[in-house]
Amino acid sequence: MQIFGLDIGGSGIKGAPVDLERGDLAQERFKVLTPHPATPDGVADGVKQVVEHYGWTGPVGLTFPGVVTDGSTIRTAANVDKSWIDTDARALFSDRLGGLPVTVVNDADAAGVAEMHFGAGRDRRGTVILLTFGTGIGSAVFIDGRLVPNTELGHLELHGHDAEKRASSKAKEDEDLTWEHWAHRVQKYLAHVEMLFSPELFIIGGGVSRKSHKFLPHIQGIKADIVPAQLQNNAGIVGAAMHAAEKDG
Numbered sequence: 719m720q721i722f723g724l725d726i727g728g729s730g731i732k733g734a735p736v737d738l739e740r741g742d743l744a745q746e747r748f749k750v751l752t753p754h755p756a757t758p759d760g761v762a763d764g765v766k767q768v769v770e771h772y773g774w775t776g777p778v779g780l781t782f783p784g785v786v787t788d789g790s791t792i793r794t795a796a797n798v799d800k801s802w803i804d805t806d807a808r809a810l811f812s813d814r815l816g817g818l819p820v821t822v823v824n825d826a827d828a829a830g831v832a833e834m835h836f837g838a839g840r841d842r843r844g845t846v847i848l849l850t851f852g853t854g855i856g857s858a859v860f861i862d863g864r865l866v867p868n869t870e871l872g873h874l875e876l877h878g879h880d881a882e883k884r885a886s887s888k889a890k891e892d893e894d895l896t897w898e899h900w901a902h903r904v905q906k907y908l909a910h911v912e913m914l915f916s917p918e919l920f921i922i923g924g925g926v927s928r929k930s931h932k933f934l935p936h937i938q939g940i941k942a943d944i945v946p947a948q949l950q951n952n953a954g955i956v957g958a959a960m961h962a963a964e965k966d967g
């Protein structure tokens with residue numbers, strides 16, 4: 719079965735039909751830039767462009783980079799326009815897509831579900847934490863394979879700062895940090911999360927996951943295993959489609 723998966727991020731809106739048996743993209747993904755300011759209207763236009771690129775007319779699973787309750791209501795908007803707060807995202811997107819059935823889920827939760835099923839978290843019990851490093855830091859916490867939805871560990875306070883402002887990959891770019899310097903910040907962040915949750919495994923997702931050889935060797939002193947996401951930056955798209963399939967069936 720195929721469902722369309724779409725990942726809304728701080729820099730890009732990307733999607734593709736997903737093959738749910740294989741847990742992989744069924745076609746090459748298509749991406750448009752996230753508009754700035756990233757208002758509901760502008761983002762919905764981007765979503766429409768991506769879906770229309772494939773002439774898709776079936777169910778669409780979307781991710782959103784903030785807290786999503788009841789599968790629809792946006793509660794936070796750290797890296798997109800604040801006018802998203804309290805928006806009924808399912809109604810907005812379904813309307814813009816001419817009435818197609820849509821579901822909406824937090825981006826890191828989607829990536830986590832995909833990794834637990836098809837990637838680095840397969841068959842892992844106990845506490846597993848996936849962290850995505852991108853424009854912000856997203857988190858997905860699993861206990862024996864079950865998600866605790868909408869955790870926001872990217873906003874833990876670290877040395878008086880919002881952690882994602884110091885350790886996201888955007889912070890690395892904005893401050894022009896070396897991989898080693900950035901890895902040092904990520905290590906402090908992981909040590910803090912480890913102190914709070916004692917997970918067995920950290921899965922590192924987001925765009926940096928495909929460059930893990932550049933920073934993972936610099937991270938030391940963490941007791942949990944640390945591995946890169948196997949679906950890399952497609953985990954959100956695959957997870958969004960899995961979420962839609964679950965709600966559909």
Ligand code: BGC
Pocket residue numbers: 782783784785794796797824825826827850852853854855856857870872882
């Ligand atoms: C948001 C999270 C999101 C993460 C990654 C954070 O700023 O609060 O909900 O998962 O960024 O996009």
